[in-house]
Amino acid sequence: MSTQERPVAPAGSIGWSLVVPVKPAAVGKSRLAPFAGGHRTELAQAMAIDTITAALACPRVVELLAITPDQEFAAVLAGVGAVAVTDEPAAGLNAALQHGARLARSRRPDGAVAAMLADLPALRPNELTTALDAATAWPTSFVPDAAGVGTTLYCTAPGVDFAPRFGGPSRRAHLDAGAVELTPVPITSVRRDVDTGADLHQARDLGVGPRTRAALAAMARRGDPVAETGTS
Structure with a gap:
């Protein structure tokens, strides 16, 4: 998506800079290896592209x-x-x-900043908009993952210290640090991260992006059982 094709944030809304970490292909999504086998790298990259493409289609995201x-x-x-x-x-x-x-913040000193994981292949731009709009009410806030243990999105208002605590039981770490949990809003696709074959099956039920869908179709043609059944 080119800069000219980017959606424009509505007047009066907060524009967000979104930071998305992407691991090297050789180590990304290692927990999918038992399910994706030799296709893990292809699948991890497809999920990252779908996640980032969907995020860039969110009108609140002015830079990723x-x-x-x-x-x-x-x-x-x-x-x-x-x-x-x-x-x-x-x-x-x-x-x-x-x-x-x-x-x-060096590029947009007065902007809000959020961090989001790159393993949300079913991400819906409208649900990310909902989450970011809810985040504007708080200095720091976050969205827990589908399991309620980790975190998929961490948000800070302009001028607020950016101190994410991703890794392990990060939901509890963010709560303990005073961040507000944004679970009441309907944002299933923002929470559905993918680490395992079962996660992938649930994401596919929500509707994954085109790159992930193509990767799964290719795996199915090769006879990969996870691509065919979505189970572990």
């Missing part, structure tokens, strides 16, 4: 920074409209997100 050390895939993400950031620090996920947030 994809944080990845994978130079080749960074070019692919730039091709769909992301700002590819390849100088990722080596200190882990949260450090990478903070690096992206600093860059976002």
Whole structure:
């Protein structure tokens, strides 16, 4: 999606810079390996592209920074409209997100900043809009994952310290840090992250994006049982 094709944030709404971390293909979505086998890399990249493409179609997102050390895939993400950031620090996920947030605020000092995972292949732009609109009421807020253990989206208002706590039981970590949980709003696709074959089946029931759908179809043609049944 080119800059000219990007949706425009409605007058009076808050524009968001969205930071999305994308692991290198060699290590991304390792928990899918028992289900996707040799197709794991292809599937992980397809999910990331669908996630980022859907996020860029959200009218509240004025800029998306994809944080990845994978130079080749960074070019692919730039091709769909992301700002590819390849100088990722080596200190882990949260450090990478903070690096992206600093860059976002250097580009848009008065903008709101959010971090979102790249494994939401069923993401709906309208549901991301709902989540970001709900987030405007709070200094910091977050969306828990479908299991209610982790986090898929972390949001900070303009000028508020950006201190994500992704990893492990991050829902509890974000609550303990004072962030507001945005669960009352109907945002199923924002919560449906994919780590396992069962997760993938549920995402497919919601309706995955075209890249993920094509990857699953290719896996089914090769006789992959997960692509055919969606179960583990």
